[in-house]
Amino acid sequence: MIIKILGSGCKKCVTLTENTQAALRDLGLTAEVVKVTDFAAIAAHGVMSTPALVIDDKVVSVGKVLSSAEVAALLKA
Template sequence: MKIKVLGTGCKKCKELEQNVLAAVNEMGIEAEVEKVEDIRDIMSYKIMSTPALVVEEKVVSTGKLLSVGQVKELISK
């Protein structure tokens, strides 16, 4: 599974990355978690606000800090 956290490095973006890593660890799944900070790469996903979460190249959340539980729910879909 490939998961991306899109964000330029703000506090919420960093927290979302930590929550994604915790969710993956708690679920015991194999996933590649990538932090995308390059604005051109972020813009290619056509999102209007960060942080954003991308699972298997599909944007599943934008503009909010998700809890570990929320991340687990989105990953398991």
């Protein structure tokens, strides 16, 4: 599983990364977590508002900081 956090590296992006890592720990899952800060790469995903969460190349959240419980629900789906 590859999870991408799309964003400039702002506080919200950092929080989303931390919440994603917490959700992975809570579920006992391992995944590669990649931070994408290049705006061309972010736009290539069709994302215009950050932070965004991408799981296995599928954009699942745009423009908000998900809690670790919300990320866990997306990972289980």
